Amino acid sequence: MDVDADVDAVADELYGLVPGRFTQARDERAAGARKAGQAQAARAIAGLRRPTRAAFASNLLVRRRPTEVAAFLELGEALRRAHRSLDGTQLKDLSHRRHVVVAALARTARQLAEEEGQAVGDSAAHEVEQTLHAALADPDAAAQWSSGRLTTALTPPVGFAELSATAPERPRPAVARAGAAAKPKPSREAEQRRARYEQARRKAAETGVEATAREAELRGAEQEQREHDQALGEADARVAELERQLREARTGQDEARRALAEATDRVRAAARAAGAARRKADAAADRLAELPGAQEQ
Incomplete structure (x- = not known):
């Protein structure tokens, strides 16, 4: 076992x-x-600890969006390489992409959690973003995050959230020890090939991350469109029902008016008939009183 x-x-x-x-x-x-x-x-x-709301949203993102997670981890590796190599130009470009992707994935995590009935407030949403920054900065944090088993939010190392757009001057290589065998220097053509390959590889990773961010935004927009479309359909159905009820009420109103007019006519006719009958009865009583012998009765 x-x-x-x-x-x-x-x-x-x-x-x-x-x-x-x-x-x-x-x-x-x-x-x-x-x-x-x-x-x-x-x-x-x-001994397993219950996750916080931010940790749950982060775990849900990892479980539901594996493609975005893989691209995000690749972005983290590229950022850490650029940080180690002090490549200012690359740091500036990757830092911008980092902010775009973190914002997009944080929105996705928040949406996924809310779809599960778990409202994510602004504080928890900030913790989700901090967790994503930590996963970009530190490979151990990336491993924790990508496991989908966080119990609490992660905290990025100090200074990582504000990567410098320019890198310090590269340290000069140390002078080789006397007698040490010098490594053969790569040819200029080989260096250029390697530089082109590395640039193409970085560009492929970066564009993949950018595409992932845009796809996340597209899914969010599509979800919002579906929700509004559903709301419109419900509103249309409600309007149609209210219009049907209004038509029925107006029909009933018209029928009630006709019935009232007919009843009014019948009341008037009955009143006229009753008046005529009363007059005839009074006349008959008067004639009877005038007949001989009426006093004897």
Whole structure:
């Protein structure tokens, strides 16, 4: 029995759940491991920490957007290489792309979390951005982030969030020790080929990251379009229903007016008939009173 594999499988499952379901599910899995006699696995599972809202959003991004994650990790490697080589021009270009991609992925993470019913406030959204900056700056942080099992937000190293647009002067190479064998200097043509290859490789990575950012923005815009289209459809349906009810109400109003007019006519006719009948009755009573013998009755 591979205890680590069992714990990994449970951790993958748990960190894919919304935070509100995490604790109960974790305790159930730990209890199941203890019942199965896996005391070591039970202790490891019970020790798993519930993720914060920002960590959940970051984990969800890793799990739902693997293509963007791969391109983002490549951007981090390119940034760290440029930082080590003190390549000011490349740092300036990559730094701009970093801000674009981080903003796009942070928006995507926030949207994914909200689709799961987990509102991400401004503070948590800032923590998601800080986590992304940390993943770009440090390979260990990148490994933690890309595992999809964060419990809390990561913090980038001081100064990384404001990479310099220009690099300091390169240190001069040390003088070779006396007697040390000198390495053959590459030909100018070989250096140019290598420079062209490296430039093309960096450009391919950068354009891939840029395309990923734009695709993330496109998905966000498409989602927003779908939501507005759905809202419009619901509004149209509501308007149609209200118009139908209005037509029925107007029809009922017209019928009520006709019925009222007919009833008014009947009342008037009945009133005339009643008046005529009353007059006839009064006349008949008067004639009866005038007849001989009426006084004797």
